[in-house]
Amino acid sequence: MTPSPLDVVEYALRLGDDALVAAQRLADWSARAPEMEEDVALSNIALDQLGVARLLLTYAGEVEGAGRDEDALAYLRSDAEFRNCLLVELPNAGPAAAVGTPGDFGVTMAKLLALAAYQWLTYERLVASTDGHLAAVAAKARKESRYHLDHATQWVLRLGDGTEESHRRMQAAVDDLWPYTHELFATDELVGRLSEAGVAVDPAALRAPWLEIVEPVLAVATLDRPTDGWAPEGGRRGVHTEHLSYLLGEMQVLHRAHPGARW
Amino acid sequence: MSTGEPLFEVFVRPRRGLAHTHVGSLHAPDAVIALRNARDVYTRRQEGVSIWVVPAAAITASSPDEKDAFFDPAADKVYRHPTFYEVPEGAQHI
Numbered sequence: 001m002t003p004s005p006l007d008v009v010e011y012a013l014r015l016g017d018d019a020l021v022a023a024q025r026l027a028d029w030s031a032r033a034p035e036m037e038e039d040v041a042l043s044n045i046a047l048d049q050l051g052v053a054r055l056l057l058t059y060a061g062e063v064e065g066a067g068r069d070e071d072a073l074a075y076l077r078s079d080a081e082f083r084n085c086l087l088v089e090l091p092n093a094g095p096a097a098a099v100g101t102p103g104d105f106g107v108t109m110a111k112l113l114a115l116a117a118y119q120w121l122t123y124e125r126l127v128a129s130t131d132g133h134l135a136a137v138a139a140k141a142r143k144e145s146r147y148h149l150d151h152a153t154q155w156v157l158r159l160g161d162g163t164e165e166s167h168r169r170m171q172a173a174v175d176d177l178w179p180y181t182h183e184l185f186a187t188d189e190l191v192g193r194l195s196e197a198g199v200a201v202d203p204a205a206l207r208a209p210w211l212e213i214v215e216p217v218l219a220v221a222t223l224d225r226p227t228d229g230w231a232p233e234g235g236r237r238g239v240h241t242e243h244l245s246y247l248l249g250e251m252q253v254l255h256r257a258h259p260g261a262r263w
Numbered sequence: 264m265s266t267g268e269p270l271f272e273v274f275v276r277p278r279r280g281l282a283h284t285h286v287g288s289l290h291a292p293d294a295v296i297a298l299r300n301a302r303d304v305y306t307r308r309q310e311g312v313s314i315w316v317v318p319a320a321a322i323t324a325s326s327p328d329e330k331d332a333f334f335d336p337a338a339d340k341v342y343r344h345p346t347f348y349e350v351p352e353g354a355q356h357i
Binding site for chain 2 (some may be wrong): 035036037038040041044150151154155158
């Protein structure tokens with residue numbers, strides 16, 4: 001069964017917007033990370049995410065066939081047109097932080113652990129996609145995700161099983177972000193159609209392996225695994241938190257003020 | 264910007280068959296993180312296939328003050344170089 005091109009566009013945007021928004025959030029740490037070495041590491045990870053986002057957005061634009069390139073999709077869509085999960089758009093200081101609060105490294109590591117584990121599991125399976133383009137992107141991205149996962153794991157272990165203060169903040173970060181991880185595994189008719197056609201990876205099947213990665217890390221880090229409960233969602237339908245609007249405002253201002261600007 | 268984390272010296276092997284070469288140093292809370300930091304700081308452009316990190320405190324180095332005592336006596340001992348010796352005419356297998 002040939003998948004509908006519009007479905008493929010939507011799916012590529014979901015994966016690509018996750019990576020793009022995650023990259024933008026991580027880039028906020030540039031020149032502000034706790035250590036110079038960590039600064040380089042976070043910027044590397046941000047650039048990895050951005051690289052994958054560019055490939056996926058470019059592909060989405062090509063399949064759509066309406067003449068939109070990666071820049072048009074990244075810089076000229078409104079928040080309601082973004083398909084990223086809510087997790088990646090949450091501020092670096094945590095979901096409840098006021099706008100402009102400086103980032104919390106523990107929150108960033110908790111978020112990266114959840115995201116990288118999910119992305120790695122996705123890309124590991126997407127390499128077998130019947131869509132050759134998505135398979136090729138996944139083949140490149142899975143090695144990068146493996147490293148992001150490792151980086152986040154190392155820090156969650158050290159901060160969780162570190163000092164009293166680092167433990168307290170790491171636990172708070174995991175507790176605050178846990179509800180938003182449920183959306184990663186939410187499925188709908190679109191991914192149902194695409195996974196049946198062998199194009200997409202059904203996220204619902206990833207929750208069990210994801211827990212197998214994340215739960216042992218939390219345990220070794222002496223962190224409590226939060227209970228499942230509230231599960232905010234909406235990102236895949238374009239219903240976002242207010243945080244995405246601020247993020248896009250900053251990310252898009254230059255391109256909107258000076259269309260086609262280059263440097 | 265350092266918060267007092269220990270210093271590690273980084274050695275990178277550029278490719279198989281070559282020796283690890285000192286490339287620089289960095290701060291990290293422990294050796295495992297140091298290895299990852301080294302990967303990010305020193306091998307971003309495919310500079311290596313293997314990395315060693317060594318706590319800088321574990322290195323015993325010769326002192327610049329001892330430079331003369333350590334190295335100068337070698338200067339006039341030309342017989343330590345193979346080129347000092349002439350190979351006799353007709354000698355084989357050396």
